[in-house]
Amino acid sequence: MILEYLARMSDDLPALQIVAPLLAAAICLIIRRARAAWAVAMVVAWGSFASACVLLSRVLAHGTISYAEGGWRPPWGIELRIDLLNALVLLIVTGICAIVLTASPRSLEQEIPREKHPKFYAIYLLCMTGLAGMTITGDAFNIFVFLEISSLSSYALISQGTTRRALTASIQYLVMGTIGGTFLLLGIGLIYMTTGTLNIADMAVRLAEVGPNRTVLVALACVGVGVSIKLAVFPLHIWLPNAYTYAPAIVTAFLAATATKVAYYVLVRFVFSIFGAELAFTNLHLDAVLMPAAIAAMFAGSFVAIFQNNVKRMLAYSSVAQIGYMVLGLSLYSVSGLTGGLVHLFNHALMKSGLFLVMAAVLLRVGSNRIEAFAGLGRRMPLTMAAFVVSGLSLIGVPLTVGFVSKWYLVTGAFESGLWPVAVLILLSSLLAVIYIWRVVEVAYFQQPPEDAPEIREAPPSLLAPIWVLAGATVFFGIFTSLSVGMASAAARMLLGIEL
């Protein structure tokens, strides 16, 4: 009886990815106790991660999963469709959600009054609902709805920062994010006009029949602009540094590793699965727009990062550069390039959430993220700073870390496309990362703290454990690449229509 029930439940796992956090958000609001709300959120987040693992293994064993919501068969009803690509993205998103949530109570106590914690967890879960929904849905309009759910909750999360600048950062993001979302809606409307369907798989078939006409090209342009704003592609990134700097430390660790990653997934899905690479690259020359933007991001982001006095802000600018690498992988239009982009999605989520959690730990113990505050931390918080060094090395792309793996594929992709100057630029921009990571390492390990500095203890275990799980993962997946690279390259082949 119970087994039968569980078996039936497990068929509904795709829907539970969305429904469980949505319901749990409401429960968090009702219980009004910080500890209990956190416990509920933890159960749901780790449960989502576990079911994402199950879904991934099922996709690997049996191929694409299609789930008809409410029993309405696609293309009429809303479909949840999980293939290699979004199973991987779902895994990383739910995984990061769960790990960051585990680290959150201590850090939040410092930044947000305790009575507000249940509300915070409710919004956090809503954001998770939106991100998971965007990832697994097979319906284009649904992507818009979930995008807005995750965006609205992330504006609310950012505005919880301790300084008043969090408010202006949040409204700046709100204005830009809404313009992005509306452009995406417009693009989806134009596709609907041409194809008469909202189901992604159905759209792809019919768009291939229609061929390139002006409506389709305008639709792709609208979708491209809309998603690029959410993804923070170089000239459209201006909301990102402020939002990441002034948001609470936990929120930054969470958003930096999930929101832009899901936006990248949506861009890949639209360009390769819906419009088709042929149309995007031959008819609209998407690479001619995205590649210069990506390269500009790699240099501008890293260059500005070097001159920041706030380490959290430095990491935010570094995110702009890292998004550049991901977009570059997409614009190379080759299996290696796209593999590099997708692997970097996975890898960057691990390193950045780790680094931003280190910022949370430093803020908790020292009370500031300014570079002066890091003086002598190498000796006073050795474990935390060691994790910073590991993740930092990965950001640079040192061998045996994940950063090396993704850059390897990007450089290979650039050579395959005959673009050796791009390969050189990838390596040169990595040198800029050496400079900004070294600045922090130098201050932390080779400078003495001021004599009147108060005694500082190592970060609490509840923060240290998640930090080291993430730092360990950057090394683990740098050595055992079969899961991340294997999945990403299989997904890239699938997207480019090359048989396995």
Added chain:
Amino acid sequence: MFEGGLYPYWIVIFLMMTGLYVVISRDNLVKKIIGLSIFQVSVIMFYVAMGKVQGGTAPIEAEGFTVYSNPLPHVLMLTAIVVGVATSALALALVVRINEAYGTIEEDEIRELEREEEE
């Protein structure tokens, strides 16, 4: 689509550009949010115009009617309207908080205050 040509779409484009211009050009945050709403509404009108069929009625089966408008884009816009309302509400709530924290909702004055803070 209307037989009278593409004029609904010109209205949509006009509204869209108006909204975008207001968002870019105004420093007052409330005006910015109004611009944002106009921008969102233009896309809602675009969907509504898309589903309308000349002479079509609501898609309810009845004798004597053979032409129906497409209800799907209209239904989708119910969701988009909710999203729009939620966005405006959240934005206005943030503006209230900004007014409490800075004492102004003019963006240039806020920027001035933030610059002083940094020095």
